[in-house]
Amino acid sequence: MTDLDHAIRRTLSAEDQAFLDKLDKETPIDDIFSTFQGRYGALNVFAAIVTFALFGAVIYCAWNAFNAADVRSTLLWGFGASFAMLGVAMLKMYFWMEMHKNQILREVKRLELQVARLRQG
Numbered sequence: 001m002t003d004l005d006h007a008i009r010r011t012l013s014a015e016d017q018a019f020l021d022k023l024d025k026e027t028p029i030d031d032i033f034s035t036f037q038g039r040y041g042a043l044n045v046f047a048a049i050v051t052f053a054l055f056g057a058v059i060y061c062a063w064n065a066f067n068a069a070d071v072r073s074t075l076l077w078g079f080g081a082s083f084a085m086l087g088v089a090m091l092k093m094y095f096w097m098e099m100h101k102n103q104i105l106r107e108v109k110r111l112e113l114q115v116a117r118l119r120q121g
Contacts, residue, residue: 019113026106035098044098051091057084 026034035044058081065077 031099031102032095034102035095040098044095047091047094051088051095054084054087054091057081058088 035041036048061077061081061084065074065081068074068077
């Protein structure tokens with residue numbers, strides 16, 4: 001931490017200090033589960049279910065592609081597996097963006113708290 005961070009932390013009340021400490025101790029697992037809370041929590045739960053379903057479709061299509069008797073069936077099952085994997089990749093990127101958004105919002109709230117405390121002091 002810089003000297004400015006130390007100066008800001010010295011001006012904070014015990015309650016605000018505890019809040020900032022709680023924000024500092026969040027793990028990547030906490031970031032993942034925080035996407036299922038809040039305003040878009042239900043949508044994110046649905047997207048997670050769709051992600052697992054698409055992954056199941058990838059496995060099913062790949063299995064059938066490897067066991068297909070002719071080239072046409074192999075290609076069709078392979079395309080199915082490719083498109084399902086594309087869906088999984090897109091939903092993973094969506095979740096990464098959600099986690100990143102939550103991290104940015106957490107940092108903005110931290111800055112707002114620090115500015116408010118500096119303004120009072």
